[in-house]
Amino acid sequence: MSTTSPVPAAAEPIASPAKKQPVNIVCIGMAGSGKTTFMQRLNAHLHAAKEPPYIVNLDPAVKNVPFDRNIDIRDSVNYKEVMTQYNLGPNGGIMTSLNLFATKIDQVIGILEKRADSLTRVLVDTPGQIECFVWSASGAIITDALASTFPTVIAYVIDTPRTAQPATFMANMLYACSILYKTKLPMILVFNKTDAHDAEFAKEWMTDFEAFQTALRASEENGDDEAIGGSGYMGSLLNSMSLMLDEFYNHLDLVGVSAMTGAGIDEFLKAVDGKVEEYEKDYKPEMEKARAKREEDKVKNKQKELDRLMKDLAVGKKEEQADVISDLDTDDEDNQGMVERDEDEVVNEQDEETLQKRYEKALGDSGSRSTKEEEESLQRYLQKSQG
């Protein structure tokens, strides 16, 4: 794990003058962790520093957003209407609204690209129902689109007072871990509400395995409400998980903030700077490698499909020949079981060649369909189902 203070390089400006690329900061966090308040604070802070951010709201169900948004999902999708029309519950409504919004992501990216020169930071607020965003296809489409346009950092906002017990801390870390591996983007753990509970314990538990074990034992002995109930199995599970998560902690920055008072916001911005460097150095090449591999696999699969088709064709032909032999056996008694060359065979070879070409063309057509085209097709489908 790295905290912000020992990283002097993080004081560099987010985008070097040569690149002038803004950074996307995607705020993810459980309901009530303080995402909206954190964004409000960040917005006020950046306005005061004369670096106003560009704000995107992706929470269709939020009632009041206490700051101006440049792009708001609620302007294009009516969450209540979606619930009624599709007969959905609250979570289904959020997911369908995100699906519908994902159909417009190209337009959103187009807007961001056009304004790139004047932007420094794009703040993205997401629904409190994390799984609706992180584990949905549309969430992945949106984060992928953002991450392939500008450096993108995930700010995972955590309710510090509610994470102060070893068991709840571990549960939250596992969630953060799943988000990190799902999005494959640099992540900062934002321990919010430090005015109510200091985040030092988290730094300690993430760097000192024994400190976590001691806290776990103390929590059991004290019979804390959220302790694990003295179960030996659960205790050893938590211990093993904390060991397992050690490697995961190395990939994270931890910042304690108070969205209420504004404490820690500068440290957070420094951590973002550090993560942008990491994005350029580690994540971007990985993303490009993954994209190149997808393309390579597509070509390989195309060849495999073609081989399979041609093999099927050869089997079909053999079966056809077998039929011909039996026909000859019965119809032509003079040839005594010998198979004479069929006059049509040359034509068949030509047919086969033409067929192979047609297969190649068909596979070529489908193989060359880019992910973008596939996404567009999804979008067309969604638009159609919207009516």
Ligand SMILES: Nc1nc2c(ncn2[C@@H]2O[C@H](COP(=O)(O)OP(=O)(O)OP(=O)(O)O)[C@@H](O)[C@H]2O)c(=O)[nH]1
């Ligand atoms: N003490 C304290 N309370 C905070 C802080 N940040 C947010 N809160 C409170 O936490 C509650 C939830 O804050 P929100 O900003 O609405 O949380 P959210 O994550 O956006 O919630 P959802 O929209 O439901 O996902 C509110 O009552 C806030 O006043 C903080 O830094 N300190």
